[in-house]
Amino acid sequence: MTRIPGVILAGGKATRMGGGDKGLLPLGDATLLDSVIGRLxxxxxxxxxxxxxxxxxxxxxxxxxxxxxxxxxPGPLAGVLAGLDWAAQTGAEAIVTAAADTPFLPGDLVARLTAEAAEKGVPIALAASADEAGVQRRHPTFGLWPTGLREDLRAALSGGLRKIVLWTDRHGAATVPFPAASFDPFFNVNTPEDMARAERLLARGMA
Known part of the structure; x- marks a missing residue:
């Protein structure tokens, strides 16, 4: 599997940031979305x-x-399905998704997700990182998704399923831990305070 399109999930309503498109909010000299595009x-x-x-x-x-x-x-899974439908039209076998509000995502996200899925022989892989207590927490908007499961996902969404991990666990998804050095690379901007922290991280050269 060598050709992996990426889909940036930017469908959230950003209610804690006053509404609108969170990815279009300024960060440094650009926007959150510019940062995500630059890394993914x-x-x-x-x-x-x-x-x-x-x-x-x-x-x-x-x-x-x-x-x-x-x-x-209906939530992020609908965005995943939109990406799978798009990629399937081009003949791609899978996509990788990332959230539009996570400007410091890992530079090896795609490589590690695809490698782990191949090693475990499973169709889906989700990123994870340790919280402050050292417990690994999955980040289900950061995942590898096969186009071959898009009709299964469509049926699940039509049936009312909304929680990502309820669907991924049905398919034996692998969990891929990513190290957090000075901060969690999946840190996402949800509040004005988070944006201020992102600006500080950017100033420290973390982008």
């Missing part, structure tokens, strides 16, 4: 953005914008 793009054969509403607001990034294939904002 070199790891993938191509990128797309999953977001709903007018796609023109993302035009400057020059990437396909994929709307959820289901109404009423």
């Amino acid at each position: 793009g070199p790891q993938c054969s191509e990128l797309a953005i999953n977001a709903n509403g007018d796609p023109a607001r993302f035009a400057r990034f020059g990437l396909p914008v994929l709307a959820d294939p289901m109404a009423d904002f």
Whole structure:
């Protein structure tokens, strides 16, 4: 499996940040989404953005914008499905997803997810990192997803399933731990305080 498209999940409503598109908020001289694209793009054969509403607001990034294939904002799994449908049309066997509000994601995300899935012989792999107590916590919006399971996922969503790990656990998903040195690479911006921390990390050269 050598050709892996990436899909940035940007469909959240950012209610704790005052609403709107969290990925378009400024970080340093650019935006959160610029940071995610800069880190995920070199790891993938191509990128797309999953977001709903007018796609023109993302035009400057020059990437396909994929709307959820289901109404009423059913959550990140709908974004995964949008990405799988898009990738399947191009003949890709899998995608890797990342959240639009996580500007310091690992530079080896795709390589490690694909390697672990291959080693374990499973179709899905999810990233994880240790919390402050040292307990590994999965980050299910950061995953490797095979296009061959998209109809299974569509059926699950149509049946009302919304929680990512309930579906991934059905398929024996591998968990891939990523080390956290001075901070968790999956740190995501949910509040103004988080944005201030991201600015400090950026200033320290963590991007």
